[in-house]
Amino acid sequence: MIFTSDNAFGVAPEILDAIARANMGAVPSYGEDEITKRLQGRFAEIFEHEVAVFPVATGTAANALALATLTPPYGAVLCHEHAHVHVDECGAPEMFTGGAKLVGVSGAAAKLDPQALEAALATMPAGNVHNVQPTTLTVTQSTESGTVYTLGELRRLTGIAEGRGLAVHMDGARFANALVSLGCSPAEMTWKAGIDVLSFGATKNGALAAEAVVFFDPARAVDFAFRRKRAGHLFSKMRFVSAQLEAYLDDDLWLRNAAHANALAKRLADGLALVNSARLQAPVDANELFVRLPRGTLKRLREAGAGFHPWPMEGDDAENRTIRLVTSFATRGEDVDRLLQVVSS
Amino acid sequence: MIFTSDNAFGVAPEILDAIARANMGAVPSYGEDEITKRLQGRFAEIFEHEVAVFPVATGTAANALALATLTPPYGAVLCHEHAHVHVDECGAPEMFTGGAKLVGVSGAAAKLDPQALEAALATMPAGNVHNVQPTTLTVTQSTESGTVYTLGELRRLTGIAEGRGLAVHMDGARFANALVSLGCSPAEMTWKAGIDVLSFGATKNGALAAEAVVFFDPARAVDFAFRRKRAGHLFSKMRFVSAQLEAYLDDDLWLRNAAHANALAKRLADGLALVNSARLQAPVDANELFVRLPRGTLKRLREAGAGFHPWPMEGDDAENRTIRLVTSFATRGEDVDRLLQVVSS
C-alpha cells in the first residue's frame, strides 16, 4: 500500500526485457549504437515534427541540461514558485547554467498565473544591466500539484513568453500522465502549444532510469552534447538507456502505464470525495493527490502500512494535515481500495 | 573481433540478473533502499576500512564529483597531462569545481613523474594569491596507457602530495584490472598507499552503468550528497545502480572479470611481441594495449572486421600508426587469436 511516489516502484517488465535484449555483444559506445540512432526517428514520428533527442538518465539532468542550453549565466528562468527545478533539485539549474536565477511566480494549484508571470517579467526590463535577463520559461506538465494545464492555459503562457522572446521548456517528468489526462496528441501538448524543449520523463512511469531531452528546433541543441558530456551524463553503454525509451514507446506502453496510474488516482479521488473529513487540495488531473486528513486518520493509515509523504500546506493545523498520494503504473487497485477503506473507517 | 573499448561490451549476466532481482515491488527511492544501505558495509569489508560510499552511474560523474569535493574553485588539481579527467571529459572537473584548474604533469607511460610533480608544485606557492592553490592530486590506476603504478610508485606520489597538504584521488575506472595486475589487496592499493578518495569503476568491467565514489575519511564526504543531487546524479531508483555494484563484488565477479580481460591482453601482447613490425608503446600491465603497426596491417585488420581506435602518438609516421586495443570481461580468446593471425599474416 505504497503511495509515497511513482519512483518507489520498479521497472515495467517490458522495459526490463528490452534491457536484456539490448545486451547482445559489442556495439559502439557513447550513443553511436543503433538503438540510440533509431530514437531520433521514433520521437519525430511520435511528435510529428523534426526533433533532436538526447537520452539522459535522471529528470534533474534532463531539466538542468535543457535549461542550461537555453539560458546564459546572466539569464533568468521564470518558473512556478513550487516548481521542482526551483525547490527540489538542490540548485541544479543554477549549477548547469553557471549561476542563472530562477524566478518563482505564483499561481493556484501549481499552475503559473499569467498575470503574475507578466508582473514578474515587468520587474526585469530587457537590456537593463542591473537585473538578470529573462530568457526562459519553464512549465511542469503535469504540475507539482497533480494538475494538468489545458492547451489553452499553456498557449496563454507561451504566448507571453514569445512576446518577450523567451524560450519555453516543459518539465515532463510526468508527461504521459498529462497527455492521457488531456487526451490530446504529443504534438498538441508541446510544439503546437509553444514548447521549444521538452524533458520527456520515463523513469516515473516504468523505466529504470531514462529520460529524453527533446528539442523541437534542433538548431537550439547545438551545444547540448558538450554540456551533457561535461556534466557526466553521457553514458558509455548508452544503448541500455535508449532501449528503455524505445520499449517505453513501443505498443503504447507509456500511455497504458499512465492511463493505469491516472485511473487509480481518479478512483482514489472519487473515494476521498465521499469522506467528510478529507479535503482534496487541488483537482486530481493526473496521478498525484494532495489531501488534507485528520491526524487520527493519518495514524490509522500508517498503522495499516500505508506509505505516503507529509506535504505541509498553508491551512494545515494541529488537527488536519496534508499528505501526498501518488499512484503509478504498478499500483494495484486493491491497494487503492484498502486505503480508502482505512480512511473511511 | 571488437577491441575498441571495454565499454563497447554489454553487461555481465550476473549483473543483469541482479537488476532483475532488484525489481521487486515498491521500495524507498533516492538511495534509502536496503540494497544501497548494504553497500556501505560491503565496501568497508572489501577495503578493510571505514568508508563513505556513494553510487553514481558514470565515471565522469564519479571523478568530477570527487574532485569537486576536494578542490575549491581557486584550487588546482595536479594530474598526468594525458589523464582522462584532463583530456577526455570535456571539462567536467572544471564545471563541477566551479572553475578549478587542472595542471597536467608529464611522465612516461601515463605515470606521473615524481620530479615533474614536484616541479609543477614549485610553480604554485601556497598562499600566493596570483596562482591557483594546489589542493588535489589525482592518479589513474590502471593508467591511460594501460600501465599500472606499483605500490611504491603510488606511495612516492602520495608522499609528495602529503608534503604539500594535497588530498589524493584515484581514478579507478579500471581499478579491478590494476588490482588483479598487482595481486595486492584493495586496501594496499588505496588508503594504505595514501589514497583519500577513489572512483571505483564497474561499468567498464561488466556493469551496465555503475561506479562508486569511496571516501576513506568519511569526514571529507560531508557535502558530497548535495553535490551529487545538484549534478543530477542521484538516481530515484537507486536500487538498480546499487544492485549492480553488489553483484559486481559478489563471488569475486569483479576480480574474475578483470583477470579474464588482463589475461587476454597479455596473450595479445605476447603474440604481438613476436611480430617484427609491431611495436608496443607501453608495458601491458592491465587490459589496454597501445601498439604501432604498419598501415598495411591496419588495413588488413579493418578488412577482417576488427574494431579498434587509432591513437596518434609521437613517433607515428606515414608508414606506421599507433592504435589502441582493449580487452574486456566479455572478449573471447578466439578473437584475440584471430587478430594475432591477421597481424602476423
Place this chain on the structure above:
Amino acid sequence: MIFTSDNAFGVAPEILDAIARANMGAVPSYGEDEITKRLQGRFAEIFEHEVAVFPVATGTAANALALATLTPPYGAVLCHEHAHVHVDECGAPEMFTGGAKLVGVSGAAAKLDPQALEAALATMPAGNVHNVQPTTLTVTQSTESGTVYTLGELRRLTGIAEGRGLAVHMDGARFANALVSLGCSPAEMTWKAGIDVLSFGATKNGALAAEAVVFFDPARAVDFAFRRKRAGHLFSKMRFVSAQLEAYLDDDLWLRNAAHANALAKRLADGLALVNSARLQAPVDANELFVRLPRGTLKRLREAGAGFHPWPMEGDDAENRTIRLVTSFATRGEDVDRLLQVVSS
C-alpha cells in the same frame, strides 16, 4: 537639483586629496603598501574588535565576494525579496558562489519579517539533499527602502540565523547613513548585533570607488584573498583604494557626510509631509525617500530640472506614481528647498 542617486555625486574633496597624497613614488603593489596595511588597525579601532579587512572598489564586488566566502554552491542565501544583491546585481552572488540560490523573504519597508524568515527556513530542511542548504543571511542597513533596522530588529533576525547555523552578512552600502540614524557605535550595529561579515560602503558617501569587506571572525576570511584575485578585484595600485578608505574614516568624514545627507532627507520628508498630494511610502530613516506624487507634480519637477528615478510600487495608478529621491554628502539644502517649492506649487 539631482536626487537620482547618491552615486551621481563625485568625490569628497578630502578623499580626492588623499588620493593625490598617496601618489608618492614607487610602493609595493597588490596591497602590500603601508596605507593598506594601516587599514587593518584602523578598522579594528573603529569596530572595537579584531577584524580582517579587504578593500575592493564596488559594492557588488564586496557583497558577492563576502557571500561567496560564506556560502557553498549548494547553499542558500536568505535575503529580503527586494534586496540589492537579489534584484540589482545581475546575478553577481550566483556567479561568485558558483550557483547558490538567493531566497527572497518578504517584509514591510524592505525589512525582513522574522516570521517570514522562519517560514522560508522551514521549507529547506537541513540535510535534505533535494533542497539547497541555508547557510547565509544577508541584511541591508540602511535598507533598500531607506529604512533602518533597529538594533533589536537586527538581533531578532541574527538570532534566528544563529539558531539554524547561518552566517550573517550585512550589506552596508549606506552603512554610515544607518549608523548616524541610530546614533549607536559601529560595534553595536555589527558584531554585537550578530553580524559576521560587513560590506562597508564608502562610494555612495563620498569615495571615488572604495568599499571594504570586514570579517569580524578573521578565520572566516581564509579564502577571501584568492576569491578577490580570481574575480579581478585585487588592484595592483591598491594604495589608491586604501587611501580613500583611510580619508573616509579620518576626522569622522564618513559620519559628517552621512549626517549631512540624512539631515537633508529629513528636511525633504518633513516638507513633503505637509503636501496633501504626497504620500511617503516608508519611514525616512536615512538618505532615501520613496514618495508617491501626482503625475502633474512629476511633470513640473522634470520641467524644473529635477533628477529622480521612477520607482513603481504596488498601489501606483494612472494618476499617482512613486519616485525615489536620494540625498548625498554633496546635496545642497537649496536644492531640497527648491524641490519642495515645486512640489507644493
Place this chain on the structure above:
Amino acid sequence: MIFTSDNAFGVAPEILDAIARANMGAVPSYGEDEITKRLQGRFAEIFEHEVAVFPVATGTAANALALATLTPPYGAVLCHEHAHVHVDECGAPEMFTGGAKLVGVSGAAAKLDPQALEAALATMPAGNVHNVQPTTLTVTQSTESGTVYTLGELRRLTGIAEGRGLAVHMDGARFANALVSLGCSPAEMTWKAGIDVLSFGATKNGALAAEAVVFFDPARAVDFAFRRKRAGHLFSKMRFVSAQLEAYLDDDLWLRNAAHANALAKRLADGLALVNSARLQAPVDANELFVRLPRGTLKRLREAGAGFHPWPMEGDDAENRTIRLVTSFATRGEDVDRLLQVVSS
C-alpha cells in the same frame, strides 16, 4: 631604484588632473556620463575602426571578461604556457567562463610557437564531445618575457586561429609599450593583424586603475555589459575610470609614457650587455628585462636598495639566478644608471 614592476609606480600627473577635473557636480552614474560616452568615438578614431569599448579597472577583469564573452564553458582558450591569464590570475578566466579550459602552448621568449599551436589544436577535434572545444586564442603583447610579436608573427598565429574558427584576444596590459616598440599603428597591431578583442591596458603605464576592453566587431560584445555588471566591474562613478582613459590618450600621453619606459629598458639592456656575468634571457623589445646574474651581484643590488623580483628560469643554478627588471613611465634615468653601476662594480 625600484624595478619590481611598472605597477609599483603611481599615477601620471596628467591623469590625476583629469580625475580631479571630472569631479564636477552630479552626473549620470554607471557609465551614462558624457566622458564615458566620448570614449567610444575616441577609441574608434585611434583604432581607425568601429569599436565597442568597455572601461574596467583591472587587467584581470579586462582579460577574464573578454575571454568569457568569447568562450563557452565547454570551450578552450589557447594561450602561451606562461601567459598571465594562465598562471597569474588565480583562475579568473576559468571563473568568468564558467569552467572553460586554458590550454598552454609552448614557444620561446613567451611567444606562442605556431607549430605547437597547431599541434595543440590537433588534439582537440571539433565536434568530439570528449574534449573541450577550442574557441579562443589569446596572445599577450608585449609578452610575459618582455618581447614583442612582429606583425608577421601575429598574423601567422591569427591565421591559424581563423582556420579553426577561433576568436582572437590580445592581452594588452603593456599594449603601448609594444606599439612604440613596433612603431606601427594601433590598427596594424590589432584588427589588421586578426585581433578580435583587445584588453587595452593603461594602469601599468600611468593610470590609477583603468583598462578598456575593445571589441573590433561590436556584435561580439552583445552580452559584455551583463557580464561586467555581474562580476562587480561596472563602476557607479564610472566617469573617474573613463577620465583616466581619456587623459591617457590625450596628447599621446600613452605613447610618450611607453616610449620613456622602453628607452630606459633599452638603456638598461645595452648596459647589461657590456657586463660579462650578465645574461639577458630574452630580447628586450619593450619595458621588461629578464637577466641572469651572479648571486653576489644580486646581493650587492639589494644592499644598494634596488627593488626587483626573482624570476626562476630553467638554467638557473646555485651561482646564477634570473631576475626581472621593469621600467615604467616614472622610472628615472639616474636609477637605471645607478643599477648598471652596481652590477658592473
